[in-house]
Amino acid sequence: MRLKKGTVLVVGGGISGVQAALDLADSGFYVHLVERQAAIGGRMSQLDKTFPTNDCSACILSPKLVECGRHLNINLLTLSELTELEGEPGNFKATVIQHPRYVDMSKCIACGLCAEKCPKKVPDEFNLGLNKRKAIYLTYPQAVPLKYAIDEKRCIYLKKPGRCGFCAEVCPAGAINFEDRDMEHHLEVGSVILSPGFSAFDPKSLDFTGYGQFPNVVTSMEFERLLSPSGPCMGDIERPSDQKEPRRIAWLQCIGSRDINRACRGYCSSVCCMYAIKQAVIAKEHAHGPLEASIFFMDMRTHGKEFEAYYNRARNEGIKFHRSRVHTIFPGKNENLILRYSDERGNLLNKEFDMVVLSVGLELDKAGLELVSRLGIELDHDNFIATRNFQPSATSRDGIFVCGAASEPKDIPQSVVEAGAAALECEKLLFEARWQDTKKKAFPEERDISGEPPRIGVFVCHCGINIASVIDVKAVTEYAKGLPGVIFAQDNLFTCSQDTINQMAEIIKSKRLNRVVVASCTPRTHEPLFQETLREAGINKYLFEMANIRDQDSWVHMNNPEGATKKAMDLVRMAVAKVREDSPLPYNSVPVTKAALVVGGGVGGMTAALSLADQGFPVTLVEKKETLGGHAKKLYRIWQGEVVAPYLNELVSRVENHENIRVCCNTTVKDVKGSVGRFATTLSDNSEVQHGAAILAIGAESYKPDNYLYGRNPNVHTLLEMSQKLMKEPDSLKNTNQAVFIHCVGSRVPERPYCSRVCCTHAIDQALKFKELNPQMDIFMLYRDIRTYGKREWLYHKARSAGIIFVRYEPDRLPLVKEESGEIIVQIYDPISDRDLFLNPDILVLATAVVPRDDTGELSKFFKCAVNSDGFLLEAHMKLRPVDFATEGVFLAGLCHYPKPMDETIAQAQAAAKRAAAILARDLIPAESITAQVDPKKCTRCSVCSRVCPYGAISLSDDAGTAVVDISLCKGCGACVAGCRSDAIILKNLDNLGIMEEVEALFME
Amino acid sequence: MPKKANVKLKKIKAKIKEHINEAVPQSNINYCLTCGLCVSGCPASGLEGLDPRKFLRLIVLGQDEEILGTDWIYSCTMCARCKYACPMGIDIGRIVYELRGMRPKDKRPPNLQRSCDLQKKSNSTGIPNEDFVWVVGDVLEEVHQNEPDWADLKAPIDKKGAKYYLNQNAKEPTVEPEEMVPLWKILHAAGIDWTYSSKWWDGANYCLFTGDPQDWEYTVRKQAETVDSLGCRYYINTE
Amino acid sequence: MFFATLEGLRRFNIPHKFEFVSIITLYAKWIRNGRLQVTPEWNREGLRFAVQDPCKLVRQGLGDEVAEDLRYVVKQVVGEENFVETWPNRSNNFCCGGGGGAIQAGFTENRMKYGKEKFDQFDRVKPDVVITPCHNCHTQIMQLCDHYGGRWKTTHLWNWLVKALVR
Known part of the structure; x- marks a missing residue:
């Protein structure tokens, strides 16, 4: 057998491609990243803010792009196209033309x-x-x-x-x-990831929208640019006809989605409901006066984590939602636009707007389609790259994987998850060749600065207009030049841009700087980037401070430029005072225990376990119940029609028989010690597991309602109960005359405000199964919004085609369910016909909520992870770190994160495994440098520090006679410092000296 | 306005829906998303207490009696503007057509039915074919007499082998014959070799609107036979 | 009605040797190829013209192409600057309310209500003349104009084409 290549080709440099490239390059693979445009960043770089966190898109994306651009093991090929691919998994020959x-x-x-x-x-x-x-x-x-x-x-x-x-x-x-001239690259790679992304639907062909005829009808992509500070009107929204700020804006949903007639696109584009709400919210923020925002929609699809809360908040903030599709946009006076629409009962209304935004759908663009056809990869009938539920990132061609919106419209977190899943697939294929093709980063030796007087450089960032539109950046820069120790200061448009970073490194070297201050956005996203620049310039990275003049200044004081400029000067002065006292710190590292712990034996946990075990990492799989399988045991089939049982049985059997997996059923986690690279977890049988990383995939539960006759009438079931009944006794439905499904039972209610995401699809699929078993059956679905996002929309379509009747209800007019002489009577108001329907179902199915398990919180505490207000585990960042926790070395997947269908659980489990593998693949991983130091002269051995340390990093050593810190466990949280009564513990560079200098600087003028 | 009613659905009996699904599956009647687009696009919304969406909804819920009774099907002009933009391409006009056909003939609007019945005999106004021929000749003669510039104007009837066949809405020869002249002049100026026919010459076709496909087919078939028997290459419709 | 024959031939699969065409298509073709010569010079007063797109000819018949032909012919005949466009137009235009046999069917009150949309559409641009290539549209739009107090004259296209002929 030929040796496999340890190199991967990633085609498409949007967020998913960039994430896949980084995931692979960080764990021992060399990556060629091919991008058609002159720069990477994809669609995300064009967006203003992102939902549901309202993060600035460019701001959270930029560090990743810069990392990608600087990565030693990523070869960026811009203006390039993959033209040919020959060979087989493990050994492909790719031809790339670089224009x-x-x-x-x-x-x-x-x-x-x-x-x-x-x-x-x-x-x-x-x-x-x-x-x-x-x-x-x-x-x-x-x-x-x-x-x-x-x-x-x-x-x-x-x-x-x-x-x-x-x-x-x-x-x-x-x-x-x-x-x-064109250049041809011949690349030898082991596998390929396709992430060609999406294009927005072009609404020109839809004459009734007036797009292309009325200047103030724009697409949502255009509106993103109008909102963006780096866009054509620098974030002060101007309407195209007269550059005036609009006071009334309407969004029309489903333009180029859920339309099999004129748009020829029957699928749902998944993201438009959320982006429209986001645009409405942000537009209101950007507006210099009142802004009336109205969204015209069919079903509000806020099915993701924190989405429903975002929707509710938008409604409370006065954004209007009209459940109506508009036939035609009419011109009004002054290039205004008039929308005529019908309410649910058929009353016709007219409303005038200054601007209309068409919420256009997503599609694989022409270049993407050509690429896919060149590679001979199958498309689905919506012209996206075809995938299967059980191996969500695999294409029809072995060794070629897909991530992002090219396989189905999806949001950023899901694209990032899939990037991890696709990277995992490559890793599983090529793990023997890990570190084979990679280069090693060598930083220059660090200059010894001891004895040098402070030579501080200050870099003040405009952040486009994010800072500069409020703060007088030039004045701040001039001010910095006069501060003690500062020998250099300059301002930059984007300090994080690659050329500025390179320039910074040059300046550090040429001016022999030994301290650096950057006044810019926030250390949360950008500190690591600047610190690495210091290392590259040959000085210790801890000789650095950041002044947060954006998040904590220009953004919050946008109406007071003078005050904000003064505050920026204060912040810079403080940072300079602090950095003067900073000293170099050692780069610590800890050896990695090359084994993983997976908690939860459902599909997510098993997939994660196998993903790691197949690469040779030993895995301990802990399951609370007697057997593996989790909820999947109760599911008949998933939405693309694949039957679950055979897949599940195979999965269980592979896990149980895998040489690298130890399965512990009837077991729970009792205690966790240690940290990334070297966890020690005690299980309920008191055995201890040593592991370098952990994956939490503990699933969730099905809500048991107390209404709708549940538990009181034998013919009322939850979806999952019905699903099991269908598997056991399908014939029992043969004589069923009528079935009624009630959606949102326990979801989207005040006690549980989130949407459970899976129930619409599951209920509809189950109703279709009913119809398969008994075509004569009458079926009614009582719903609030049908949320069959993405290609699942076709199931909804199929259900309507099959004659299943959908009746909408509002929470203030719930279906009434009662029993009369043994019969179930359901009364529901149908707004379309404006009358009450009285139904007589033989079976009533309740689509109940997915609720977090009771022990989710407890487990999260062991690993120092958080849960959100709904009780689901909270990831490190909802947009770009969807499988990470804030706690390093701990990852999550599946329903414990948020309700999701099995294909998404599988992808997330693979992504979590990918992140874990990046740790396990290394012998050493970096550890915290800012660690606690005990002054033995002051320590009284009182033991407060060891008791308050959440990481178990402090012990009382008899040898030393004092408290001793294990620096590989210490996270530098400072609890011990605060707890110590004798002032005997400090955190280097966060000690009293530096802090007091900073405080004093604050009150100095 | 139909009064607000409760709907008891022990078992849906939606005969009309079943019929439409069978007869015109391409009408996509089941696909409706109840989005309301058709309502805002239809000038007949609100007439007779109905609109396109509610009309469909009542069919789907099996409210057959109400649907068979409503005169909304004669307010809807089957103009297909709803279908034009409907995300599901539902052909409500076609469904209305089926419903018009389901009405017994004696319950249909009498003038509409009569127009079709007349057309099945010859033309929608019922003037005898000879009168049409006479009127054309008479009007032409008048032009020849009064307008020297147009002394060579022609209005041929039953001219075999003419390249173009021209139909004629029956309204002009019946009530405003001089309105025929401009078109003759235009064709003349363009040097077109054309002809009318002395039978099945009417350009209107009200049998499209009564709902009986066999009547519609019959009248179109007659026209087609007529044009082919004259051996014309083009059949010009004037509207 | 254009659609009655077009769709009738198609739906009932009626055998025929001829090609079925609209006079509008031919007018446009003949003007384009010079067979018909027209000039808008007669329109010295600058009468302003609007058109109706008959549903059966445009939306259900030949689509935007024939709607473009119609506009082309009208603009050649009355002068481009004297043509006023309404919205919506072409394939998305409103039915006047006279289609579908409505004029014969009775229900006059409903028919006038239906046509309010069409009336407003023209009333917004206030043309002197509305050209209707279809007899049903002609009757309906004329009646709408009377009913709602419009000021325009409703006519067929041929009356103006004849005026513009250059012989």
Whole structure:
């Protein structure tokens, strides 16, 4: 057998491709990342804010892009296309054509002189043509790589050599190269990940929307750019007709989705309901006066974690929701727009708006389709890349995997999860070749700064307009120059952009800086990036402080620029005072126990366990119940029709017989000690498991209602009970005359405000199964919003086609269920016919909520993880770290995170395993440098510190006669410092000296 | 306005829906998402207490008696604007057509039915074919007399082998014959070789609206036979 | 009705040797290829024209293409600057309310209510003339104009085409 390649080709540099590349490159694989555009970042880079956290999209994405651009084991190929792929899994030969940039990337310093001089103005595609850019351009301000490119179709010189050429004349770096030509790369890779992403539906063909005719009808992508501070109107929304700020905006949902007629796209695009609400919320924030926001929709699909709360909040904030699709948009006076719509009972209403946003759907674009057809990969009937539920990232061709919206419309967290799942699949295929093709990072030796006086450099960031529109950045920079110890200060448009970072490293070296302050966004996202820059420049990374002048200044004091500028100066002065006292700290590391603990033996837990065990890592799988299988045992089939039992039996058998998996049923976790790399967990049988990482996949439970005759009438069942009944005695339905399903039982209610995500699909699939068994049966689905997101919409379609009748109810007019002489009577008001229906079901099925298990909170405490207000485990970041916890080395998957269908659980379990494998693949992992230090002279052995330490890192040593800190366990949380009565413990660089300097600086003028 | 009623559904008996699903499955009657788009796009919304969505809903819920009784099916002009933008492409006009056909002939709007019945004999106004021929000749003669510029104007009838066959809405020869002249002049100016027919010449076709496909088929078949028997290459419809 | 024959031939699979065409398509073709010569010079007063897109010809018949032909012909005949567009238009235009046999069917009150939409549509742009290529539209739009107090004249296309002929 030929040796497998330890290299992976990732095609598409959007968030999913970037995440997959990082996941792989961080765990021992070399990655070629191929991107068609001149910069990576994909659609996410075009978005303003992201739901449901309202994080600035570019701000959370940017560090990942920069990391990707700087990663030693990621080879970025921009303006490139995969044209051919031969070979087999483990050994593919890929041909990649790299189109000319006409700018030498090694020379370009992104100064922008070229674009300033370029006489050719062309529509800016990044801003969807809402404004112009030049023929030589930077895709967007934070572009990675931050290099200009020439648009060859528009460049005057390239069309007619001899004309123009101004860019080459002015470029101070001599980077313009008109002789640049296509380059062919032949790459040997073990596997391929496709993440070509999506395009937004073009509504031009839908004449009734008036798009293309009325200037103030825009698409949601265009609106994102209008909202964005880096967009054409710098975040102050202007409507296209007169550049005035709109006071009334309407969003029309399902444009190019759920439409089999004119749009020819029958699927649901999954994300539009949420992005429309988000845009409405953010537009209101950006507006300089009152803004009326109305959303016209069919079913409100807020089926993700924290989505329903976001929707409820939006309603409370006055955003109006109209359950109505609009036939035609009419022009009004002054280029305003009039919407005529019908309420649910058929009353016609007219409303005038200043602007209408079309919430356009997602599709695989032409280039994506061509790529897929070149590779001979199957598409589904919606023209997305076909996948199967049980192996959600596998395509029809072995060794080629998919992640992101190319296989189905999906949101960012799900794309990130799939990136992990696809990376895991590659890893499972290529694990023998781990570290085979990778390069090793070598930092220059650190300069010894002891004895040097402080030579501080201050970098003040504009963050586009995020900071600079409020704070006088130049003034802050000038001010910094006068602070004691500061020998250099400058301001930057985006301090995190790659060229600025590189420049910073150069300045540190050339000016022999020994302390650095960056005044910018927030250390939460950007501190690691700047710290690494210090290392690259040859100084210890702890000689760094950040002044948070965006999140804690410009954003919160946007109406007081003078005060905000003064505060920025205060913050910079404090950071400078603090950094003066900072000293270099050691880079600690801990050896890794190359084994994992998986808690929960359902599909999620078993998938995670197998994903690791198949790569050779020993896994202990702990299950509370007697047998493995979890909820899947109760499921008949999943939404694409695959039957669960055979898959489940195979999964259980593989887990039980795997040489690397130890299954512990009837077992729970009793205690957890240690931290990432070296956990020691005590199980309920008092045995101890040593493991480097843990995955929590403890599932959830089905809500047991106390209404709707549940438990009082034998013919009232929950969905899961019915599912089991269907498997055991399908014939029992043969004589059923009528069945009624009630949706949202226990979900979307005040006690449980979230949507349980799976029930609409499950209920509809079950109703269809009823119809298969007995086509004569009358079936009624009593629902609030049908949430068959993505391709699941086809199930809803199939159900209606089969004659299943859907009747909507509002929470203030619930279905009335009573029993009369043994018969069930359901009374429901149907708004469409405006009358009460009286139903007589033989079977009443309740689609009950998915609720977190009682012991979720307890387990989370063992691992120092959090739960959200609904009781589900809370991930580190809802958008970009969906399988991580804030606690390092602990990951999550499945229903304990949030209700989700089996395919999503499998993907999440694979992603969690991928993250765990990145730890287990290493011999050593970095540990905290800011650790507690005990002053033996002051320690009285009182033991308070060891008792308050949440990590078990402090012991009382008889040898030393004092408390002793195990630095591999210490997280630098400071509990011991606060607890110590003798002032005997400090945290290096967070000790009294530095803090007091900082405080004093605050009160200095 | 139908009064608000309760609907008891021990077993749905939706005969109309079943019939439509069988006869015109392409009408997509089951697909309705009740989104209300048709309601806001339909000028007949609210007439007779109905709108397209409610009309469909009552069919789906088996409210057959109410549906068979409503005159809303004559307010709907089967214009298909609902279908044009309906996300599910539901052909409500086609469903209305089926319902019109389900009405006994004597319960239909009498003038509408009479127009079709007349058309089945010859034309929708019922003027004899000879009168049509005479009127055309008479009007032409008048032009020849009064307008020297148009002395060579023609209005051929039953001219075999003419390249174009022209139909004629029966309204003009019946009530405003001079309205025929402009078209003749245009065809003349363009140098077109055309002809009317002395039978099945009516361009209107009210049998499309009564709901009986056999009547509609009969009238179109007669027209087609007529045009082919004249050997014309093109059949021009004037509206 | 264009659609009655077009769809009748198709639905009942009626054998025929001829090609079924609309006079609108031909007008446009003949003007484009010079067979018919027209000039808007007669329209010195600048009468403003709007058109109705008959549902059976446009939406259910030949679609936007024939709607474009109709506009082309009208603009050639009355002068481009004298043509006023209404919204919605072409395949998405409103039915006037005279279709589907409504004029014969009775229910006049409903028919007028139905047509209010059409009346408003024209009333918003206040044309001097509304051209209707269909007889049902012609009758209905004329009646709507009377009923709701409009000021325009409702006519067929041929009356103006004849005026514009250059012989």
